[in-house]
Amino acid sequence: MLGLLTGLSLTGCSSWNLPNVLYLSLSTNSDQTIDATLLQDYREKLSILNGGYRQIHPSTYFQFSLYPEERIIQAMQRRTGAGLGPDVLFVNGETAKRLVAQRLADPFPINAALAQQLNPEDLQRMRITNGALAGLPILIQTQVACFNRKHLSQAPTTLQALLSASAKGHRIGLSIELTSLFWSAGSMGAVDAVQQLESGQTVKPDAKNSLTNWLSWLQNANHQQRVTFYANQSAALNEFRAGHLDWIPCSSVSLPSLRKTLGESLGVASLPSGPGGMASPINRLRVFALGRSSSQAGRERALAFSRFAVNPLVQHNLTVGAQTVLPANRFVKVPTQSSGTLKALSASKSSGQRSAAVSDLLHQDDPRIISAQSIISSLVFGEVSPNKAANDLIHLFQKER
């Protein structure tokens, strides 16, 4: 009511033309804290989108609301129930699927012209059981390695090199959050095992061995004097930002805040490979989902804005401007030659294809994730053996099916 009254007073009571507002809700990652810096960061990034859109539709205004990823579903249940939900939600792909499944978002009505601009794999990831599209892919956030150039001249390219660096006195930070740690499963060749676990298949002996190997590496890493495991990714980020760590895995969305703190000292590289192959970072497909509370005009604005967001020029600007995300439009060429960061992001995107299925199956507030993290925590701190931890994980996922 207060807002409505303020709005009335600001617009002047003589004019009853309501402003054309596009309500946009965004989810933040678990390693991001909503504060003034993050708000400003999001505003700056989105200004590339909405600034361009307003050149074509000057009468449209944008209103953003940020929610932590784990709370956005709950917030949308409340807002949609009151008819006050946003027109567009900018969320992770799997969240969009859950929103549609819970009837908090409408499937995206994609046409052939729009679909052919996007990667078929990305579109496939966003398909729900009836074949409808849960959200329109816009960007890809990847996981990369962040290192402090002042202390570490080059990022380790293998797991062995990573442990050697720690042996030489470099401080390495890891998080026990499964989504932050999963990249090492690829390096140790355990992706297939985890995928079998998640999909409820019987885990084959070979797969169990690779799972145990991965868990052994994690336990061994914690035995290194200068490798520290943190309870969550934000704790590791804070330590890295404060200069207490030399190398951490980090999400590409954390790069702007790290750049502000570390400046030129921040190095970005691909995550280390290992005996099992390339790393398997969990990359996030960020999509536009359509809110269910929109008026007819609001829905039209939402669709027009979505189409605008995948426009190649806009996608190029988003990629090159922020250097924290990759475009969903497959016709946009990423200038990897001119930017080391974009090169690392692209490499991470390629190696993350293997973990796409895993990330699609798991969402952040999945109870299995919490239990799995508890098992990994016990393993890392030496309370259980890798073999026991592997059995516990198998039991957990088979029980929950």
Next chain:
Amino acid sequence: MRELLLECQGWLAYLERPSVLIQLLLAIIPVAVSRRARQRRLIKHWPAEAYPFLGIILLTLAVLGLASVGHSFGLTLLLGLFWLGWFSLHLLHRLLLIWLPEEPTHQLESRLLRPAFLVAASIILVSEVDSIQDLAVAPLGELFGISINAGKLFEALVVIYLVLVGCGPPAAGLAWIAQRALGLRDGSRKAMELILRYTVVGIGLVIVAVQLGLNTNALIAVAGGLSVGLGFGIKEVFSNFVSGLWLLFEGSVRPGEVLLLDGDPCEVRRLGLRATLLWRDRDNAELLVPNQTFFTEATTTFTASDRMRRSQVSVGAAYHHNPSDVIALLENTALSVSRVLPHPAPKALLVNYGDSAINYALRFWIANPLDNSSISSEVSQAIWHAFKQQDIEIPFPQQVEYSMVWPPEKHQSNNGRT
């Protein structure tokens, strides 16, 4: 600040949605109908308090209707719950009156419960249309180089308000404990309570300033700026405030003290930031006297070292009565009045030889200075009855009127002689 206002302005566009308009209407109509029905007493035999239930029934029907057709109903439900909550506060008022007196109940309701309800309702309503978390971090501007955001400002205002409103009962409790432990008088307890309140408010303001991130240098700069401002602008206000604090520490004007103001004994009810509230027994008037009046002017108090007052009644007795007998009778009479203190003993004095009577003064002590008028009246009545019983005459001047004639030589006295 501009961004926050634009954000608020943006909420207006929700009115573009038909589902929002329908919900608003279905929330407003039942409330309006129940109010109208109550004003016109549309349902006979229904007491006025029962009409909100009509609104609740209508709101419930509206929500059920919306739900049955698969329409959004959260907003109607929420507004209905707000209205129900507001109505519940009325009911709570009656419940509170069972345990608490009228004044504390009113204060609790108007200063804490209703503002808390309105703030909570506003936050819930805003969270329906926006993310409270990002609104809270919206920057409002800078204060002494510190960035202030909406959340910080809101927290600071809530803390200051709670400290101002809520420090009363804990301060009173602590003062009560101190009174029990140290054997303080009521006046001292009240003074201690007020000092504790000012201390808590002061500390609360400093904590809020520190919480906002203001450094001590900035606080000193504020204090410096304020002192100049105080010197020129609000000198009187500040003077009264400091006078009030000084009087509290000095203990000369504390709640419960009895002062003589313009010849009337008045009880100090409250020592405020600017003025002292006095109560005058004579006409039940409450007087607001600026604190600096007591600071700069001489004041008569009956309660500085004890609460006793020496009172006096004057009376005349005929010349033919032995003064010793009259004095003894007066003293005994005073002792017979229950509210006259036996110690120090009443004392009667022969004051002077008047035109028609020997004038006596009866001095006696009373426990409560404010009872002076009524006890003096009782003593005077007792003297009249005692004198009557002992045949002691209370003479009064008698005058004889006669008419003069002109010229004076022709004037004759009353007995006919010139």
